[in-house]
Amino acid sequence: MFKRKLFWLIIIATALVTLNMTLLWKLDDIAHFWMSIVFWFAVGSLLWDNQDILKQSEIKSDLLSRVAGTLLIAFILFKSAVVSSKFDPFLRLAPFLSGLGLSLLAVGFQNLKLYWRELVILFFHGTPSVITLPLVDFITSLTAKFAYYSLWYVGFDVTRDGNYVALPTGRVLVNGGCSGIEAMNYLLGLAVVCLVMFPTKQNKALVIGVAVICGFIINVFRVAGMALLVASNRLDLFKYWHEGEGSLVVGMIAVILFGIFYQFMLKRDSKLSHSSGN
Secondary structure, eight states: OHHHHHHHHHHHHHHHHHHHHHHHHHTTOHHHHHHHHHHHHHHHHHHHHTTTGGGOTTOOOOHHHHHHHHHHHHHHHHHHHHOOOTTOTHHHHHHHHHHHHHHHHHTOGGGGGGGHHHHHHHHHHHHHHHHTGGGHHHHHHHHHHHHHHHHHHTTOOOEEETTEEEETTEEEEOOGGGSSHHHHHHHHHHHHHHHHHSOOSSOHHHHHHHHHHHHHHHHHHHHHHHHHHHHTTOHHHHHHHHHSHHHHHHHHHHHHHHHHHHHHHHHHHHHHHHHHHO
């Protein structure tokens, strides 16, 4: 009975992950596609470590939980069939909804806490992008201001008119897509993955704050750099850093910098442990 249940859970999970990843690729949401691999790998690693949970005879899913899980998965399948844009919030919510539906089928409402780490990671994988949608205009304005001040501080003849950052020979408009809010959400999710899988004794709020600020600042420098490229009439490079592979490189730089910071935090943990041991 256990093997049969496990078999069907694996089949459903594989189908849901494949469906979500296929949609991201088909709708050309490449950045989120590659980030999704990191989150799904983290969840898969945790599930592998906790595979004995389902073998415990007292852990079962009741009828209400199975019905709720089935309806949730049915909704995911239906919505996936009609989604037509990479900007559809459903694509960000689908991983968490998939994890929740599978957990209900596996262990029920009363035992969801057994998979709290997996569900937390899936929640922060995409849900913050939906929650922070009302903040896009504010973050966009903030990005334009900081890009302006960063250029002004190093001596450029720069002005700002609303969300336009202008140099004497050209200007750029900072719109919602350039706000950096996606980078901030990605780094937030990555910080949660690190905290769940590699816990630190340091201040958790500091880790979260550094991740979000890192995503914001790196994007500000990207916007300032694009303003300089437009002013220099280097539209080929502007296109590369704006919508080409350059935008992915910027995201990778932010991830690497946060990784270095978190490695530093873990080393501090190690030093503190050695100090207390002596």
